[in-house]
Amino acid sequence: MSANLRKVLTRSLYGSRRCLSSSAASNFVRIVDVSPRDGLQNEKAQVPSEVKLELIDRLTDCGVQTIEATSFVSPKWVPQMGDAKDLYPQVLAKYSGNGRSYPVLTPNAKGLEGALAAAERAGRPLEEVAIFGAASEGFSKKNTNRSVDESFKAFQEVVEQAKKSNVRVRAYLSTVIGCPYDGATDPQLVARLTQRFLEMGCYEVSLGDTIGVGTPSTIERMLSEVMKSIPADKLAIHAHDTYGQGVANVLQAVNMGIRVVDSCVGGLGGCPFANGATGNVSTEDVVYALHGLGYQTGIDLNKLSYTGEWICSKINKPNGSKAGKAIITKLEKAKL
Numbered sequence: 001m002s003a004n005l006r007k008v009l010t011r012s013l014y015g016s017r018r019c020l021s022s023s024a025a026s027n028f029v030r031i032v033d034v035s036p037r038d039g040l041q042n043e044k045a046q047v048p049s050e051v052k053l054e055l056i057d058r059l060t061d062c063g064v065q066t067i068e069a070t071s072f073v074s075p076k077w078v079p080q081m082g083d084a085k086d087l088y089p090q091v092l093a094k095y096s097g098n099g100r101s102y103p104v105l106t107p108n109a110k111g112l113e114g115a116l117a118a119a120e121r122a123g124r125p126l127e128e129v130a131i132f133g134a135a136s137e138g139f140s141k142k143n144t145n146r147s148v149d150e151s152f153k154a155f156q157e158v159v160e161q162a163k164k165s166n167v168r169v170r171a172y173l174s175t176v177i178g179c180p181y182d183g184a185t186d187p188q189l190v191a192r193l194t195q196r197f198l199e200m201g202c203y204e205v206s207l208g209d210t211i212g213v214g215t216p217s218t219i220e221r222m223l224s225e226v227m228k229s230i231p232a233d234k235l236a237i238h239a240h241d242t243y244g245q246g247v248a249n250v251l252q253a254v255n256m257g258i259r260v261v262d263s264c265v266g267g268l269g270g271c272p273f274a275n276g277a278t279g280n281v282s283t284e285d286v287v288y289a290l291h292g293l294g295y296q297t298g299i300d301l302n303k304l305s306y307t308g309e310w311i312c313s314k315i316n317k318p319n320g321s322k323a324g325k326a327i328i329t330k331l332e333k334a335k336l
Contacts, residue, residue, distance in 0.1 A: 138181025267320025
């Protein structure tokens with residue numbers, strides 16, 4: 001372990017028992033809704049910017065604390081995010097300083113430059129961006145045409161530039177349970193790569209079961225290994241629902257002390273580089289389960305359910321949230 005990382009973890013773990021126990025005792029779970037970016041980015045039909053902005057408006061009104069607004073990537077590779085330079089200044093101008101967070105994905109230095117330029121046009125500070133890497137070589141090469149090591153070298157440049165601009169960086173680490181090309185992922189590898197992200201200066205790492213093959217037992221095994229050296233308050237969980245295990249996997253992570261959960265209204269999204277992988281775990285389903293267990297999220301579940309139904313209707317996709325559909329049915333019957 002490098003001296004840098006040791007300092008980071010020593011500060012966080014200075015009584016790591018206190019850090020872990022306070023996290024586990026906390027009744028609040030922060031939801032990071034990724035639907036404006038991850039939920040929409042693979043849609044073939046262009047979603048109008050006005051619809052994306054209204055989705056962000058609705059999620060804000062529901063009480064979601066963190067909303068991933070868009071992605072600064074090449075329109076050649078992700079056409080759906082081609083309006084980021086025009087959309088993001090509007091988001092910042094309207095919501096900057098409201099106590100919420102509206103990060104964007106910036107996978108490389110050029111993406112960060114684009115996000116900084118958008119913030120400058122809005123006359124608001126850029127507060128947070130995200131970078132996205134993989135735990136498996138096969139997925140990394142297919143997704144970015146880079147090896148894992150090559151990707152981390154590119155991330156270092158982004159993080160260093162972000163630090164100079166006082167921008168926080170969150171990291172996504174995908175395929176932490178399994179890879180469509182390499183098979184099962186070694187939890188020790190996940191732990192090492194998570195440490196690398198923290199060492200370079202990321203404040204949090206979201207651990208993603210990108211193809212949704214995880215079960216509560218594999219999530220437990222992976223997190224147990226990662227949390228041997230990294231406190232829970234540096235981690236988030238990002239589950240997909242391919243095999244219907246998304247909510248169960250989230251609850252396993254929360255039970256182990258994780259208090260940040262990535263999700264997507266309507267269960268939208270999916271992975272273009274993983275055949276058969278379905279959408280993100282539904283925000284509505286996650287919030288319903290968490291509230292049922294006594295956790296707080298600050299989210300109005302009724303409003304959230306209508307938001308999921310609304311965006312699904314706008315893009316002509318079936319609503320993938322069981323809780324959301326049930327809540328709407330109940331509310332509509334009550335009106336009769």
